[in-house]
Structures are given as C-alpha cells and as structure tokens.
Amino acid sequence: MNAVEFNEREVTLMERTFIVTGVILAIVFSLLCVAVMIWSEDAASAGGPAKAKPEPAAAKKHGFVGVAKCGMCHKSDAKGNQLKHWQESKHAKAYEMLASKEAKDLAAKVGVKGDPQKAPECLKCHTAGFGADAALLGEKFKIEDGVQCERCHGAGADYAKVPIMKDRAKSVANGLIIPTEAMCRQCHNETAPRMGDRAEFNFKEAWKKIAHPRPKEAPAKK
Ligand code: HEC
Numbered sequence: 001m002n003a004v005e006f007n008e009r010e011v012t013l014m015e016r017t018f019i020v021t022g023v024i025l026a027i028v029f030s031l032l033c034v035a036v037m038i039w040s041e042d043a044a045s046a047g048g049p050a051k052a053k054p055e056p057a058a059a060k061k062h063g064f065v066g067v068a069k070c071g072m073c074h075k076s077d078a079k080g081n082q083l084k085h086w087q088e089s090k091h092a093k094a095y096e097m098l099a100s101k102e103a104k105d106l107a108a109k110v111g112v113k114g115d116p117q118k119a120p121e122c123l124k125c126h127t128a129g130f131g132a133d134a135a136l137l138g139e140k141f142k143i144e145d146g147v148q149c150e151r152c153h154g155a156g157a158d159y160a161k162v163p164i165m166k167d168r169a170k171s172v173a174n175g176l177i178i179p180t181e182a183m184c185r186q187c188h189n190e191t192a193p194r195m196g197d198r199a200e201f202n203f204k205e206a207w208k209k210i211a212h213p214r215p216k217e218a219p220a221k222k
Pocket residue numbers: 065066069070071072073074079149150153155156157159160161162165166167168171214221
C-alpha cells in the first residue's frame with residue numbers, strides 16, 4: 001500500500017513539474033513573439049521599403065514640356081487648332097507685354113522695382129511654370145510663351161503622349177488639369193495691380209474670347 005501511495009505522490013509531483021515548466025515555456029515564447037513584432041515594426045518604419053507609402057498622385061511634380069510640344073498634336077483645324085486659338089489670345093503675349101512702357105509704369109506705380117520681366121510680383125501671373133523647380137522646366141520650355149497651355153492644363157511631361165491623352169482618367173492621373181473658372185481667378189482677381197479701373201472678371205464673356213473647343217463633328221474622344 002505504501003508503495004502505491006508513494007507512486008501516486010510521485011506522479012502528482014511529475015505532473016506539477018510538467019505544468020509549471022509548460023507555463024514558463026509558454027510565457028517565454030509569447031515574450032519572444034512580442035519582442036520580434038516590435039523589432040520588425042521598428043525596422044520597417046526606419047525606412048524599410050515594405051512600409052514606404054506611395055507618393056499621392058497630386059503631390060507628384062510633373063515636368064513642363066513647353067507649348068511647342070502641345071502644339072505638335074493640337075494644331076489641326078479638324079480638331080479645333082487649340083494652338084492657333086491660344087497664339088491669338090493675349091495669354092500668349094502676357095510675358096512679352098511686361099516689357100512695355102505700360103507695364104513699367106504700372107510696376108513703378110505699385111512699387112515693384114526693376115524690370116517687370118524679372119519681377120516675381122509680375123511673373124507669377126504673366127507666365128507658366130512660375131515657382132517650379134528649375135529642374136522641372138524642360139529644354140523646350142520658354143518663359144517667353146507667357147500664360148501657355150501648361151499654366152492652365154498642368155505640366156505635361158507625363159501626360160502628353162497619345163495613349164495617355166486619349167483617356168481622360170489616365171491623363172488626369174498623369175497631371176492633366178481640366179480647368180474651371182477657379183483656375184482663371186487665380187490670376188483674374190482683385191490682387192492684380194492695375195492703372196485705372198478694370199472691368200470685373202466675367203467668366204462667361206472671358207471664356208468666349210479664349211475658347212478652343214474641338215468641333216462637334218470631330219472624332220469623339222473616348
Ligand atoms: C503626341 C500627341 C499629343 C501631345 C504632345 C499633346 N496632346 Fe493633348 N491630346 C492628344 C490626343 C490624341 C487627345 C485626345 C483627343 C483628340 O483626339 O483630340 C488629346 C486631348 C487633350 C485634351 C482634352 C482632354 C479631355 O479629356 O478633354 C487636353 C486638355 C489636352 N490634350 C491638352 C494638351 C496639352 C496642354 C499638351 C501639352 C502639354 C498636350 N495636350 C500635348 C494628343 C496630344
């Protein structure tokens with residue numbers, strides 16, 4: 001009987017040792033897991049490519065190609081010759097006219113010193129690409145072109161290709177802007193210096209003067 005009792009106690013002891021060791025092992029294992037998780041997060045946020053967020057489309061800086069490039073594809077009369085419409089608008093002369101006596105007088109009146117063609121206070125509304133990183137201004141980009149296509153439609157290096165241009169969604173994803181009245185008012189507003197009275201900007205009337213639509217009968221875009 002004694003022997004049996006002893007054996008039972010031995011079994012209970014062994015069981016306890018087993019359970020205690022098991023619990024300790026489990027705790028050590030979970031601690032290790034947590035440590036590994038924390039470490040790997042640290043490693044990733046320290047610049048690991050796995051966690052690098054893609055740059056949002058709107059934040060991407062596109063290069064300027066210049067009006068001549070847009071004109072290559074947008075000068076056919078059958079499709080509305082946007083190039084010619086723009087060339088005939090005052091926007092095409094907006095930089096050139098900063099060399100006029102009128103412009104110099106206006107600059108003097110509002111206290112802008114020096115050549116208006118070099119003054120940021122004037123260039124911001126009379127050119128395209130103002131404030132852009134010089135590296136973004138392509139070889140064919142010319143400040144002389146004044147308020148050219150890319151000032152309203154966005155810098156074109158990434159969208160000015162036929163397969164992209166034919167698809168509005170793709171074009172927009174690559175930087176094309178479909179401008180609205182708000183775009184005009186970035187410049188046609190009360191902060192623009194003036195000599196005398198200037199008529200209040202009327203979008204409908206102004207748009208008629210610079211509209212450059214594709215003719216209705218032209219092949220429809222996708
Ligand atoms: C290689 C040819 C090509 C070049 C370069 C090009 N485009 Fe286009 N563009 C097209 C084509 C093709 C379409 C589609 C409609 C059509 O067939 O006229 C289009 C459409 C457009 C549209 C209308 C988009 C819409 O969905 O309504 C705009 C605005 C436009 N282009 C502006 C520009 C500007 C600004 C530039 C210069 C930065 C430019 N394009 C350069 C070929 C070109």
